[in-house]
Amino acid sequence: xxxxxxxxxxxxxxxxxxxxxxxxxxxxxxxxxxxxxxxxxxxxxxxxxxxxxxxxxxxxxxxxxxxxxxxxxxxxxxxxxxxxxxxxxxxxxxxxxxxxxxxx
Amino acid sequence: xxxxxxxxxxxxxxxxxxxxxxxxxxxxxxxxxxxxxxxxxxxxxxxxxxxxxxxxxxxxxxxxxxxxxxxxxxxxxxxxxxxxxxxxxxxxxxxxxxxxxxxxxxxxxxxxxxxxxxxxxxxxxxxxxxxxxxxxxxxxxxxxxxxxxxxxxxxxxxxxxxxxxxxxxxxxxxxxxxxxxxxxxxxxxxxxxxxxxxxxxxxxxxxxxxxxxxxxxxxxxxxxxxxxxxxxxxxxxxxxxxxxxxxxxxxxxxxxxxxxxxxxxxxxxxxxxxxxxxxx
Amino acid sequence: xxxxxxxxxxxxxxxxxxxxxxxxxxxxxxxxxxxxxxxxxxxxxxxxxxxxxxxxxxxxxxxxxxxxxxxxxxxxxxxxxxxxxxxxxxxxxxxxxxxxxxx
Numbered sequence: 001x002x003x004x005x006x007x008x009x010x011x012x013x014x015x016x017x018x019x020x021x022x023x024x025x026x027x028x029x030x031x032x033x034x035x036x037x038x039x040x041x042x043x044x045x046x047x048x049x050x051x052x053x054x055x056x057x058x059x060x061x062x063x064x065x066x067x068x069x070x071x072x073x074x075x076x077x078x079x080x081x082x083x084x085x086x087x088x089x090x091x092x093x094x095x096x097x098x099x100x101x102x103x104x
Numbered sequence: 105x106x107x108x109x110x111x112x113x114x115x116x117x118x119x120x121x122x123x124x125x126x127x128x129x130x131x132x133x134x135x136x137x138x139x140x141x142x143x144x145x146x147x148x149x150x151x152x153x154x155x156x157x158x159x160x161x162x163x164x165x166x167x168x169x170x171x172x173x174x175x176x177x178x179x180x181x182x183x184x185x186x187x188x189x190x191x192x193x194x195x196x197x198x199x200x201x202x203x204x205x206x207x208x209x210x211x212x213x214x215x216x217x218x219x220x221x222x223x224x225x226x227x228x229x230x231x232x233x234x235x236x237x238x239x240x241x242x243x244x245x246x247x248x249x250x251x252x253x254x255x256x257x258x259x260x261x262x263x264x265x266x267x268x269x270x271x272x273x274x275x276x277x278x279x280x281x282x283x284x285x286x287x288x289x290x291x292x293x294x295x296x297x298x299x300x301x302x303x304x305x306x307x308x309x310x311x312x313x314x315x316x317x318x319x320x321x322x323x324x325x326x327x328x329x330x331x332x333x334x335x336x337x338x339x340x341x342x343x344x345x346x347x348x349x350x351x352x353x354x355x356x357x358x359x360x361x362x363x364x365x366x367x368x369x370x371x372x373x374x375x376x377x378x379x380x381x382x383x384x
Numbered sequence: 385x386x387x388x389x390x391x392x393x394x395x396x397x398x399x400x401x402x403x404x405x406x407x408x409x410x411x412x413x414x415x416x417x418x419x420x421x422x423x424x425x426x427x428x429x430x431x432x433x434x435x436x437x438x439x440x441x442x443x444x445x446x447x448x449x450x451x452x453x454x455x456x457x458x459x460x461x462x463x464x465x466x467x468x469x470x471x472x473x474x475x476x477x478x479x480x481x482x483x484x485x486x487x
Contacts, residue, residue, distance in 0.1 A: 048360065050352035051293045083293070090295065098288040101299045103134075103141045175392060175405045177452055333451040 026070035033077035034061055040084035047091040054083035129277040131270045131370055134284065138371040141303070142319040155323035155378040157316035161307035165314060169382065178255060178328035178380045181248070181335035185256030188249060193238045199253070202234035211254075211261035212377050215366045216269065217276040224279050224362040227254055228339055245339035245356035254326045255335055258379030266323065266377065268370040283367030286360050287318075292351030298364075313384060320372050322365065324381025331384065338365060391484040393468050400462040400486055402433065402441070404455045404470065412447035427475055428453070434469040435462050435486075462486050 037058060044050045057080035064073035142154060146161065153160040159169045189207065192198050200206040204213075214227040225233070231253055232242040243249050270280045290297040298318065301310060306317035325338045332340075339356035342364065346353035354360055388407040393400055406428070413425030425447060433441040440459040462468070464486060471481035 045352075048354060049291050052347060052350045052352055053293050055352060087293075090290065094289045094291070097290070098285055098297065101288040101290075101297060101303065102284075103137050103303060171456070172454060175390065175403045175454060177405070177454065179390070179405060180407050180452065330450065 026074070027065075030061075030065055030070045030073045030077065033074045033081070034058075034065070037061070037077045037081035037084060040081050040088065044084045044087045044091070047088060049087050049091045051083050051087045054080050054087060057083060129281045131277070131280050135371045135373060139319060142306075142317050146307070146317070151374075152376050154317055154320035155372075155375045157321060157324055157381070157383065158307075158314040160320075161317065162314045165384070172382065176328070177330070177382055178335055181252045181255050181328060182259055182380060184248075185252035185254070185259075188253050189256050193235070193240050195238055197238050199231065199234055202230065202237065207257060208260045209264060211257045211379070212264045212267050214268075215362060215369055217271055217273065217279065217366070219271070219273060222275045223359070224276075224283075224366045226338070226357065226362050226365050227257060228337060229357050229362065245337060246343060248334060251326045251335035251337045251340070254337055255380035258326065258377060261377045262379070263376050266369055266373045266375055268366070268373055270366075270370055279363045280367055280370065282360065283363035283365070286364045287367055292346065292349030294349040296349040298345070318368065318371075320375045320378075322368050323372060323375050324378045324383075326379060327381040327383045329383050335380065387482045388480045389470050389472075389482040391468065391470055391482070393462075393484060393486040395462065395464050395486060396458075399458040399460050400435075400468075401458045402456070402468065404433075406431075406453050406455075406472065408452065408472075408474070410447075410449055410451045410453060414447070425475060428472045429475050431455070431472045432470070433457075433459075434471075435459070435466060 037054075041050060041054050041058060044054065057076050061073045061076035061080060064070070064076060139151075143149075143151065146154075149160050156166075156169075159166040189199050200208075203210055211227060214230065215224045217223075218225045228245050228250055231250065232245070235242055270276050287298045290300065301315050302318035302321060306315050308315055322338065325341065326335055327341070328335045336344075339361065342361045343353040343356060390405045391402065392404075393402045408428055409426055410428065411423050411426040413422060415423050417423050427447055427449065428445050431441075431443040431445060432439055440461075441455075441457050443455070445453075466486045467483050468486050469481065469483045471479065473479045
């Protein structure tokens with residue numbers, strides 16, 4: 001009986017350590033996701049074409065992370081990164097594309 | 105063998121990408137083409153009337169506007185601007201000391217290219233430079249005081265044709281071209297350029313608003329917008345246009361905005377100053 | 385302090401045409417300021433035009449009228465040189481009044 005309860009106790013401890021480890025990796029995941037998004041948004045800033053939605057998504061990511069809701073935070077950070085990258089793509093392609101609108 | 109391949113590659117590259125000098129910047133040609141585009145698109149509109157924006161393209165709006173012009177909503181801001189303009193700085197000097205003709209009837213000359221600093225000086229920038237030169241703090245480019253001051257200065261120039269100069273200085277030509285490029289470049293999450301609304305769709309509706317033609321669009325600035333419940337500057341308009349296409353606005357009087365104002369004013373040369381204006 | 389009321393009243397045949405521009409914030413109470421707090425309602429509740437002591441135009445206003453209201457109307461029975469008295473009172477009890485000559 002004692003063996004089983006000891007085993008159960010060890011199992012329980014392992015699980016709790018495991019989920020703590022999981023939570024810690026989520027924060028690390030968030031940090032790297034946010035860093036990527038932030039870097040992309042900064043580049044968009046250098047190119048003078050940031051989108052309001054990217055800024056809003058970054059803010060949402062920060063808010064969720066502050067509440068320790070890393071799942072939401074990571075999703076928001078990924079959204080922000082996608083939006084920032086889209087704005088960079090827009091700026092790059094518009095370097096030539098603008099001429100199509102020009103009145104001649 | 106590799107040597108010759110390199111020569112061939114370089115030759116191919118130089119043919120495929122002509123140098124920038126070949127595409128010379130010709131503001132006068134641009135202005136002619138710009139004007140012709142709108143005159144052909146709207147043959148029933150008198151040239152000078154383009155300075156009245158949507159009222160030149162929509163009869164119903166025009167009637168309401170003409171009725172209100174007898175007692176315009178911008179009167180309070182205009183009076184405030186006259187008072188602000190006349191008020192001396194702490195050192196005893198006035199705004200009038202910073203401008204030609206005491207600042208009366210000069211609005212149509214702005215923006216101008218300043219050879220010394222190599223940048224475009226808009227009226228708003230000139231006013232704040234005047235303040236700082238005389239020991240005063242700069243005022244907000246999007247606030248009521250700047251709107252009132254520019255409204256007064258615009259009023260003293262009413263009827264005078266835009267007279268913007270782009271001197272044969274590579275820096276001025278570059279600033280002009282920069283402004284033109286900004287005008288036609290799509291931006292923001294909605295992927296609109298200034299041209300999308302004001303060249304491709306003037307007279308059309310964007311939700312409840314009727315879009316103004318780009319020709320003469322700055323002639324009425326600053327404007328009293330019913331939407332704002334007050335007078336707003338060119339800076340304010342550029343900033344709000346950026347956020348309306350879901351782009352993060354640049355800082356007021358950023359180089360891009362000043363160059364944009366330079367381009368848009370130049371291609372409207374000859375059209376009369378109609379400011380301060382009132383808009384929905 | 386300058387009056388908040390500007391009036392142009394012109395006789396045109398049998399009628400007098402009146403235009404007015406009044407400086408007033410006409411806050412509805414629904415708008416928030418920069419700090420996120422509601423700007424309290426502050427609007428004209430009653431606007432009265434009197435000719436020879438007789439009210440010729442009375443308006444009961446609420447929050448739907450915009451800032452710096454403009455009013456245009458016409459009435460009969462006045463002559464050039466007569467007085468037109470304009471007065472308003474708002475929800476805070478503030479008032480203003482001015483008298484103008486009909487042209």
